[in-house]
Amino acid sequence: MVTEPNNWGRFGPDDQRGTLNLLTPATVLAALASAATGQVISLAMPIRGATSSAAPTTVPHLRGRPLPQHFMSVDGGDYAAGTRPVGAGLRVADDAVIVTHHGTTTHMDALCHMWSGEELYNGHPAARVRSYGAARCGIETVGGVVARAVLFDVPRHLGLDHLPVDFRISAGLLREIHDDVRPGDVAVVRTGWPLVWDSSPEEYWSGQPGLSAGAGRWLASRDVAVVASDNAAIGGLNARQLADEGLEDDLHMILLWRHGVHLAEMLRLEELGAACAGRAGKDFVFVAAPLRIEGGTGSPINPLAIL
Incomplete structure (x- = not known):
């Protein structure tokens, strides 16, 4: 049983959607006001060919x-x-x-993707996650996400093309960039790390920058519906492509397991970052719908930003 502050039981004992419950019809309608120009930008990386090709x-x-x-x-x-x-x-x-597979294309993690002990988010039994799928908290419970989103373009804020490999984004830095985070928002975090791939895959594999545990807890305290990033794990990774944090500070455990916040990873945010740099506000409409894979631990998505 999780003891750190969490959302277990907050939306009822049978809840499998976490903070997506905050996306009420009124919240969705209010989110649509974040669109000003109607420009639509895809935030997905392409899926190219089969593994038998280059x-x-x-x-x-x-x-x-x-x-x-x-x-x-x-x-x-x-x-x-x-x-x-x-x-x-x-x-x-x-x-x-x-x-597809986690860590290889733009996707959303389901709440059954990671857990500790014998319980999934909200106390659902982890034993219900089997090779044929998860009977609780699968990706099919998401439906669709239409929400107000805020962009945290961290490297642009710091005058960089991309963050250094060992950079961990603090809660204070997030607040400095955008303190107007509302319940039901999607927090979109740009690290710029995909740019490194173009110059050196080996450098890309040397680790990844990402959110710190404190930043994850701050976003959870703001009741975000989804946290999305252009890196592979929301938090940072080391050269073995693993998180250095222990279970208490692991971003997946903080967000997915304790707070029921879905994660969207490996987005492509360069076009969005450039478009938002010239806007007065940093908010926009975020739209994403995972495939309805029953019992899936995640799904490819094509997230859209409507400016």
Whole structure:
């Protein structure tokens, strides 16, 4: 049982959605007022080709993780003995399957993704997470997210292209950038780390900057609905691509397990950062919908920012 301040029981004993419960119809309608120009920006990294091609290696990912796999059939010839009759002169290419993994593409973590002891978020039994899926707190409980979002463009605030590999973002720095964080908001944190991939994958794999435990607790205290970042783990990673913090200070444990705050990782934020740099406000509308994978620990997403 978690003892640190948390949201267990706050939304009822059967709750599986955490702070997404704060996105009431009134909150969603109010969030729509954050759009001023109607410009729509995708915040997702591309999924390129199958692992049998060189294409996925051009997209940032954690070392050793299965790469996104995008298989296609052309006229059915790749996966079937014959072709589908579709009419004279027509040719068909079908997407057969897309397989992704945490740490390899833009995705959202479900509340069943990580836990400690024998309990998931809100005290749901961890024994219900099996190889065929999680019976509690799966990604299908998310539905869709439409919310006001605030951008914490940390490197731009500090006059950098990207944060140093060992940089941990403090709560004080977040407050300095944007102190108007409201219940139900999506906190979008830019580290700029994906830029490193373009110059050196080896440097990208040497670690990653991210939020400190204090910053995670501050965001949780502000009742954010989602925390999203362009890094791979919200918190920082070392050269072994692991968090240095213990369980008490691990960002996934603070946000997912204790507070029921969903996480969106490996976003592409360069275009958004440039667009917001010229705006008076730092807020916008955030839209994301994970695939309805029953019992899934996460799902690929294509988050949209509406400015």
